[in-house]
Amino acid sequence: MKLLIVIVQNKDANKLQNAFAKNDVQQTKLSTTGGFLKSGNTTFMIGIEDERVSDVLNIIKKVSSKREQYMTPPVNLDGGVSDSSYPVKIEVGGATVMEMPMDNFYRF
Amino acid sequence: MKLLIVIVQNKDANKLQNAFAKNDVQQTKLSTTGGFLKSGNTTFMIGIEDERVSDVLNIIKKVSSKREQYMTPPVNLDGGVSDSSYPVKIEVGGATVMEMPMDNFYRF
Amino acid sequence: MKLLIVIVQNKDANKLQNAFAKNDVQQTKLSTTGGFLKSGNTTFMIGIEDERVSDVLNIIKKVSSKREQYMTPPVNLDGGVSDSSYPVKIEVGGATVMEMPMDNFYRF
Ligand code: NI
Ligand code: NI
Ligand code: NI
Numbered sequence: 437m438k439l440l441i442v443i444v445q446n447k448d449a450n451k452l453q454n455a456f457a458k459n460d461v462q463q464t465k466l467s468t469t470g471g472f473l474k475s476g477n478t479t480f481m482i483g484i485e486d487e488r489v490s491d492v493l494n495i496i497k498k499v500s501s502k503r504e505q506y507m508t509p510p511v512n513l514d515g516g517v518s519d520s521s522y523p524v525k526i527e528v529g530g531a532t533v534m535e536m537p538m539d540n541f542y543r544f
Numbered sequence: 545m546k547l548l549i550v551i552v553q554n555k556d557a558n559k560l561q562n563a564f565a566k567n568d569v570q571q572t573k574l575s576t577t578g579g580f581l582k583s584g585n586t587t588f589m590i591g592i593e594d595e596r597v598s599d600v601l602n603i604i605k606k607v608s609s610k611r612e613q614y615m616t617p618p619v620n621l622d623g624g625v626s627d628s629s630y631p632v633k634i635e636v637g638g639a640t641v642m643e644m645p646m647d648n649f650y651r652f
Numbered sequence: 653m654k655l656l657i658v659i660v661q662n663k664d665a666n667k668l669q670n671a672f673a674k675n676d677v678q679q680t681k682l683s684t685t686g687g688f689l690k691s692g693n694t695t696f697m698i699g700i701e702d703e704r705v706s707d708v709l710n711i712i713k714k715v716s717s718k719r720e721q722y723m724t725p726p727v728n729l730d731g732g733v734s735d736s737s738y739p740v741k742i743e744v745g746g747a748t749v750m751e752m753p754m755d756n757f758y759r760f
Contacts (some may be wrong), residue, residue, distance in 0.1 A: 438755065439549070439642055441655070441697065443680055464551055464587060466574055466682055479680060479697075481549065481587075483642045493758065501760045534655055534699045535756040539546065540643040542601065544609040547657070547750055572659055572695060574682055589657065589695075591750045647654065648751040650709065652717045 437538040438489055440482040444531045448500035449478035455495050456480070461488075483541055493533065502530035545646040546597055548590040552639045556608035557586035563603050564588070569596075591649055601641065610638035653754040654705055656698040660747045664716035665694035671711050672696070677704075699757055709749065718746035 442463075444452055449465075456463050466479040484492055506523040550571075552560055557573075564571050574587040592600055614631040658679075660668055665681075672679050682695040700708055722739040 437642070439644055464585065466587070477680065479682070483640070497760045531758075531760045532699070533756075533758040533760070534653070534754055535758070536644055536655055536752055537755055538642055538644055540641075542639075542641040542643070544605045544639040544641070545750070547752055572693065574695070591748070644752055646750055646752055648749075650747075650749040650751070652713045652747045652749070 437541045438484055438486055439536040439538050440480075440484060440489070440492060441534040441536070442480040442482065442496060442531060443477050443533075444480075444496070444500040445529055446476040446478055448529055448531075452480070452496065452499045455499050456482075456492075459491065459495060461492055461495070483538065489535065496531050496533060500529050500531045502527060504528075545649045546592055546594055547644040547646050548588075548592060548597070548600060549642040549644070550588040550590065550604060550639060551585050551641075552588075552604070552608040553637055554584040554586055556637055556639075560588070560604065560607045563607050564590075564600075567599065567603060569600055569603070591646065597643065604639050604641060608637050608639045610635060612636075653757045654700055654702055655752040655754050656696075656700060656705070656708060657750040657752070658696040658698065658712060658747060659693050659749075660696075660712070660716040661745055662692040662694055664745055664747075668696070668712065668715045671715050672698075672708075675707065675711060677708055677711070699754065705751065712747050712749060716745050716747045718743060720744075 442452075453463070453465065461482060461484065463480045463482045466481060482492060504525050505528045507526050508523045550560075561571070561573065569590060569592065571588040571590045574589060590600060612633050613636045615634050616631045658668075669679070669681065677698060677700065679696040679698045682697060698708060720741050721744045723742050724739045
């Protein structure tokens with residue numbers, strides 16, 4: 437067994453949690469703040485069989501990899517002409533995964 | 545030393561925390577949601593000497609094992625006769641414990 | 653890589669988080685309660701290269717070691733003479749650090 441600690445942006449957390457559920461990956465969600473990723477983030481703890489680690493990594497990669505997105509910045513209220521009304525490219529998402537060895541896993 | 549990550553149902557959390565205190569098992573309680581166990585759950589992190597792991601496991605087993613309980617379902621408000629007024633057997637409790645190796649433990 | 657789990661008193665948490673940021677130590681802050689240290693506490697999770705562990709330990713030691721402080725107790729409201737109006741020495745701070753081996757560290 438391995439312990440996976442997975443940290444993703446809040447915006448990807450629900451989608452990732454659903455993907456875990458659909459693939460029968462049991463997780464516990466921790467309330468976390470700041471740190472590894474710039475905006476608000478969510479941490480999942482997963483206890484998983486060694487042979488399923490790569491499947492879990494693929495799910496995380498698919499749902500929450502770093503990617504580019506176009507965003508329209510908020511309109512400049514003074515009515516002046518501004519390039520900030522054009523969409524700009526921003527980077528969103530990204531996941532940090534730490535894989536730790538596990539000595540024992542119990543259910544009572 | 546070992547790191548134990550212990551996940552139990554919220555309804556067993558206080559009793560377990562008291563049992564840890566009485567047995568001088570130092571723990572840190574994390575705010576967690578969903579996942580390993582169906583209803584709301586609580587996660588404890590415990591750093592403990594190797595030779596005390598089985599004592600801690602016994603405490604967890606005793607306080608928060610999965611067990612059956614009789615529950616009277618909410619009364620049917622339309623006043624009709626219903627078998628739902630009889631107590632039904634439900635499963636409560638249950639604990640997941642992950643035991644991880646620890647390289648060092650420091651107190652400053 | 654190592655996983656460090658660091659538990660400090662709430663009163664030292666902000667200063668420690670700033671010291672981590674200044675030294676480029678990436679951390680995730682968990683919402684935790686009670687346990688290892690008497691008053692409210694904060695837990696940080698840090699994934700770090702083996703050769704930087706001692707630097708991180710030094711930062712923690714410097715910012716949040718157990719130390720003595722003088723505190724003036726609240727005034728006795730019945731107006732009587734009381735030694736409780738003199739400052740008393742109390743112990744504050746203190747850190748618990750658990751260092752765990754890590755098998756893999758991924759960023760997606
Ligand atoms: Ni294993
Ligand atoms: Ni040990
Ligand atoms: Ni290493």
